[in-house]
Amino acid sequence: MQYLSLPFISTGIASLAVGAILSLTGRNPRPIAISSAFMSLLCFLLATCEVGVAGHGRLFDPLLPFFDADGLDAVPMAFYAALTAIFVTLAPKRDASGKALAGMLIVSAATQIAYAGSNLAVLVAGWWLTSVPFVLGMFGKHPGQKYANGILITSCAALTAAIFVLHTTQLEDLSHTTMLAFGLIIFAVILRKGVFPLHGWMVSAFEHGPLLPTALLFNGHLGALLIARSEAIALPQTAKHALDILGLVALATALITSVRGLVEKKPRRLLAYLCLSQASFILVGLATANAEGITGALIHWLVVSTASAGLICIVRVLEVRVSVIEDPSGHLGLATKTPRLATFFLVCGLALIGLPGTLGYCAEDLLFHGALENHPWVGLCLPVATAFNAINLMRLFSILFLGVLPKHVIDIPDALPRERWPLTACVVFLIFGGLLPSTIIGWRSEAAQDIEKALGVPVRKPHH
Amino acid sequence: MSPQTLLPILIAIPGLLFLGFSFIWLVGIHVPERAISSLTKAVYALLTILSAMIGWKMWQGGIASVRVSMGDWFTVADYGFPISLLIDRLSFPLVCITVILAGVVGSFSVRYLHRDPGFYRFFLLLHLFTFGALLVFTADSLDLLIAGWEIVGITSVLLIGFFQYRPDPVRNALRVFGTYRIADLFMLLAVFLAHHWFHTASWGGMFTGDWPGHSNNLDGSAAAVIAVLLVFAASGKSSQGPFCGWLPRAMEGPTPSSAVFYGAISVHAGAYLLLRVEPLIHDSKAATGMVIFIGLTTAFLGTLVHRTCADAKTSLAYASQTQLGLIFAEIGFGWTTFAVIHMVSHAVLRTLQFLRSPSMLRDYNRVHSAAGGKINPTGGYYESLLPLPVQVWLYRFALGRGFYDAILDRFIVAPVKGLARLLAIFEPKVTIKTAAETVKKQAS
Numbered sequence: 001m002q003y004l005s006l007p008f009i010s011t012g013i014a015s016l017a018v019g020a021i022l023s024l025t026g027r028n029p030r031p032i033a034i035s036s037a038f039m040s041l042l043c044f045l046l047a048t049c050e051v052g053v054a055g056h057g058r059l060f061d062p063l064l065p066f067f068d069a070d071g072l073d074a075v076p077m078a079f080y081a082a083l084t085a086i087f088v089t090l091a092p093k094r095d096a097s098g099k100a101l102a103g104m105l106i107v108s109a110a111t112q113i114a115y116a117g118s119n120l121a122v123l124v125a126g127w128w129l130t131s132v133p134f135v136l137g138m139f140g141k142h143p144g145q146k147y148a149n150g151i152l153i154t155s156c157a158a159l160t161a162a163i164f165v166l167h168t169t170q171l172e173d174l175s176h177t178t179m180l181a182f183g184l185i186i187f188a189v190i191l192r193k194g195v196f197p198l199h200g201w202m203v204s205a206f207e208h209g210p211l212l213p214t215a216l217l218f219n220g221h222l223g224a225l226l227i228a229r230s231e232a233i234a235l236p237q238t239a240k241h242a243l244d245i246l247g248l249v250a251l252a253t254a255l256i257t258s259v260r261g262l263v264e265k266k267p268r269r270l271l272a273y274l275c276l277s278q279a280s281f282i283l284v285g286l287a288t289a290n291a292e293g294i295t296g297a298l299i300h301w302l303v304v305s306t307a308s309a310g311l312i313c314i315v316r317v318l319e320v321r322v323s324v325i326e327d328p329s330g331h332l333g334l335a336t337k338t339p340r341l342a343t344f345f346l347v348c349g350l351a352l353i354g355l356p357g358t359l360g361y362c363a364e365d366l367l368f369h370g371a372l373e374n375h376p377w378v379g380l381c382l383p384v385a386t387a388f389n390a391i392n393l394m395r396l397f398s399i400l401f402l403g404v405l406p407k408h409v410i411d412i413p414d415a416l417p418r419e420r421w422p423l424t425a426c427v428v429f430l431i432f433g434g435l436l437p438s439t440i441i442g443w444r445s446e447a448a449q450d451i452e453k454a455l456g457v458p459v460r461k462p463h464h
Numbered sequence: 465m466s467p468q469t470l471l472p473i474l475i476a477i478p479g480l481l482f483l484g485f486s487f488i489w490l491v492g493i494h495v496p497e498r499a500i501s502s503l504t505k506a507v508y509a510l511l512t513i514l515s516a517m518i519g520w521k522m523w524q525g526g527i528a529s530v531r532v533s534m535g536d537w538f539t540v541a542d543y544g545f546p547i548s549l550l551i552d553r554l555s556f557p558l559v560c561i562t563v564i565l566a567g568v569v570g571s572f573s574v575r576y577l578h579r580d581p582g583f584y585r586f587f588l589l590l591h592l593f594t595f596g597a598l599l600v601f602t603a604d605s606l607d608l609l610i611a612g613w614e615i616v617g618i619t620s621v622l623l624i625g626f627f628q629y630r631p632d633p634v635r636n637a638l639r640v641f642g643t644y645r646i647a648d649l650f651m652l653l654a655v656f657l658a659h660h661w662f663h664t665a666s667w668g669g670m671f672t673g674d675w676p677g678h679s680n681n682l683d684g685s686a687a688a689v690i691a692v693l694l695v696f697a698a699s700g701k702s703s704q705g706p707f708c709g710w711l712p713r714a715m716e717g718p719t720p721s722s723a724v725f726y727g728a729i730s731v732h733a734g735a736y737l738l739l740r741v742e743p744l745i746h747d748s749k750a751a752t753g754m755v756i757f758i759g760l761t762t763a764f765l766g767t768l769v770h771r772t773c774a775d776a777k778t779s780l781a782y783a784s785q786t787q788l789g790l791i792f793a794e795i796g797f798g799w800t801t802f803a804v805i806h807m808v809s810h811a812v813l814r815t816l817q818f819l820r821s822p823s824m825l826r827d828y829n830r831v832h833s834a835a836g837g838k839i840n841p842t843g844g845y846y847e848s849l850l851p852l853p854v855q856v857w858l859y860r861f862a863l864g865r866g867f868y869d870a871i872l873d874r875f876i877v878a879p880v881k882g883l884a885r886l887l888a889i890f891e892p893k894v895t896i897k898t899a900a901e902t903v904k905k906q907a908s
Contacts, residue, residue, distance in 0.1 A: 144892075147892060196890065197890045199890070199891070200890060200891035200892050201892075203891060204891070204892070256887055256890070259880070259883060259884045259887060260884050260887050260888065260891075261884075262880060262881060262884045263881050263884040263885055290541075291540055291541035291542075291543075292540050292541060292543050295540045295541075296540075331631065331634060333628065333629060335628055336628070336629065340490070343490070350618065355614060355615075355618060356610070356611035356612075356614050356615060357611070357615065361611070362537075362538055362545075365545065365607075366538075366540055366543070368652070368656055369543055369656065369659060372656050372657075372659070372660045373660065376660065379656060379660070380653060380656075383649055383652040383653060383656070384649060386652075387645040387646060387648070387649045390641070390645045391638075391641065391642050391645055394621070394637075394638055394641045394642075395638060398625070398634050398637070398638055401628070402625055402628040402634040402637075403628065403629070403631055403634050404629055404630075404631065405629070424490065437537065437538040438537075438538050438539070441538050441539075441540060445540070448540070452541075
């Protein structure tokens with residue numbers, strides 16, 4: 001067993017946990033939350049660097065050896081820590097109460113536990129913990145909360161049952177019990193990621209729920225992590241068919257949510273459809289079972305996290321400035337007053353839908369090629385969903401930023417410094433990642449190769 | 465310097481200018497109009513000189529085409545995205561008119577948009593557009609072409625919605641964007657299928673020899689499918705056939721952008737694509753027939769509607785559409801050199817007309833005075849040969865712009881929206897209790 005030079009993972013998680021407790025009890029919660037988020041970011045960055053330097057294999061935490069970092073989870077861990085830092089820094093005052101910030105830090109710590117877990121039991125513990133702040137109502141009460149909580153708990157229960165079944169049987173065993181376990185895993189993923197036909201709760205959570213914590217929950221992509229982990233442990237053949245079905249269901253989600261967005265006018269719901277549709281591509285890519293598709297999916301994971309975080313943050317800060325945004329009767333024309341926020345929004349959105357020159361383009365190019373190689377119909381349908389999503393994005397952009405400025409919006413500030421710098425970081429990553437994608441691909445190639453090897457993909461003819 | 469060195473520099477300059485301007489704006493530095501105009505003029509003069517140097521070197525060395533391979537943008541396993549540029553007898557004239565006309569339009573816009581709140585934004589988008597257009601015309605593969613293609617598309621849409629404080633430009637920009645995305649879908653499918661079936665999407669892999677005498681390497685029905693998809697993609701960019709409705713809507717943008725996009729460069733990108741893949745199209749009877757049919761029907765519709773338009777820019781848009789239809793037909797008939805000449809001359813003439821359109825009434829009065837107050841009306845002769853009921857019917861048809869929007873809304877937009885509403889059955893309805901309801905419940 002190889003170890004990290006220092007207990008970066010446990011320190012990072014502990015930093016978030018301590019930050020949560022202090023935010024809950026302290027008088028000035030935001031500086032505490034920001035400090036703990038940046039501390040954890042530093043720890044996870046160092047862990048990621050060590051994994052990168054080590055090359056192949058897992059590096060265990062010397063203090064708590066049931067945490068580890070490898071090619072698959074190291075980069076998402078650092079990313080997720082960065083997202084947490086962005087959210088707690090950028091959160092408007094009304095979302096930055098001690099309880100809410102503590103809740104966000106708990107969600108973050110729990111997600112990191114799920115990422116870093118060296119076995120499925122730790123992953124399940126993290127999976128459960130992410131739901132706790134929502135179930136306890138740390139972000140306040142909102143319509144549809146019971147439904148969302150029900151889905152989250154069912155998902156946790158399904159995964160727990162799956163792990164229990166898996167521990168009682170051997171992986172190579174093709175018995176009905178093993179298949180039941182994989183079925184439960186897939187069910188848990190469908191629930192958690194808001195995959196069709198159970199995508200409604202996520203849309204409702206975006207619309208009525210606390211936007212930033214929901215975004216944090218959504219951007220954990222624990223469903224994708226679980227599928228990637230399941231693929232990497234050499235599934236039995238029948239389970240691979242189950243993954244194919246999951247890929248098709250994810251494709252249906254991508255298409256259906258993109259079509260649903262076409263008749264939606266409320267910004268939050270439109271945003272939910274857009275994010276859900278694009279996030280479904282990750283599962284589709286992981287189900288393609290070839291290097292291009294899997295690498296594309298793993299990069300798209302980073303793109304969705306960054307771009308959707310940017311979009312969601314902008315919508316939230318605009319909501320705080322302009323109250324009518326939740327259900328606008330027409331165009332809001334906010335670009336006149338907030339040109340920088342409009343630019344950030346456009347760049348993040350275009351990266352999400354894969355405009356050339358952004359990282360989203362490279363991710364989608366790989367994903368489409370990979371999908372077409374093994375599942376031609378999937379490969380042909382994905383661009384359709386992207387086209388609809390692009391239309392949805394421009395509709396959302398035009399509702400928020402174009403048109404005539406309402407008379408009551410007299411003077412609102414453009415991006416404040418605490419908003420500008422986190423959003424600049426997102427935009428810089430998306431653009432420079434798109435101009436020099438090889439570096440980002442390098443971060444994810446090891447994980448993609450591992451998954452591909454586990455799936456036993458035959459070698460194909462090279463092409464340009 | 466050799467053309468191999470000059471070509472990447474030529475393309476990179478407007479891209480770097482865009483990135484530089486964007487960064488300056490994001491950090492909050494104010495750039496005066498004078499600095500922007502001086503820099504723009506200097507850069508486009510430099511680009512023109514670079515283009516001329518490339519042309520001179522090629523002519524002097526008797527080189528028909530120059531390929532610049534810069535390796536792969538990214539690679540994964542056995543798939544790589546090549547960055548390779550090509551300049552030949554087809555792309556050279558288009559590169560030249562791009563840099564010259566974009567420079568002319570940039571220079572014109574300095575006065576036209578003086579003190580406009582969107583002055584900086586316009587120039588930012590103009591540089592991005594030039595970069596995208598140069599990438600389209602010099603791409604050595606469909607993969608790279610589509611990158612430029614989409615950049616041109618998004619800048620076009622952002623310029624249509626340039627006057628964002630008016631509802632019509634916003635609505636029309638959205639409509640144009642939707643049309644672009646649907647048309648680009650055909651392009652994406654063509655690229656992916658080319659990779660899937662033939663393991664190549666580069667011009668070198670798809671064709672043998674230099675333009676215009678190059679021959680097709682792809683065969684079979686798969687090649688025909690790709691050809692048909694590319695015809696649709698080209699139709700979308702050039703506002704032809706089923707996508708002919710967007711060009712008049714695009715006239716909402718500022719006049720200089722209309723000139724450079726819809727008179728000069730952007731709309732000709734579709735025709736350029738057809739010329740580039742011309743052997744592939746001619747090997748498929750379906751694709752050839754489609755190009756000719758789409759071109760001629762659009763030209764007919766365009767010329768009819770053009771005659772009934774009340775405003776100058778819309779009239780010019782339909783006139784452009786007519787000429788592009790004819791260029792499509794010429795490509796379908798195999799008159800490729802003629803089509804290139806037609807494209808270049810049309811681009812130059814139309815840019816001039818668009819740029820003069822704000823002062824058209826003044827021009828007309830001057831010509832009217834110079835002619836001694838008498839100008840004989842032109843046209844109207846061939847129409848008079850038709851029976852009166854046919855004339856009336858055609859007039860109504862032209863006045864309704866071929867009822868294109870009504871047909872599109874009835875048979876495409878409405879069913880898709882209906883399906884979208886139907887899909888709501890999978891989403892539970894969350895009822896929001898009002899404060900009064902909550903109080904009532906607590907009281908009970």
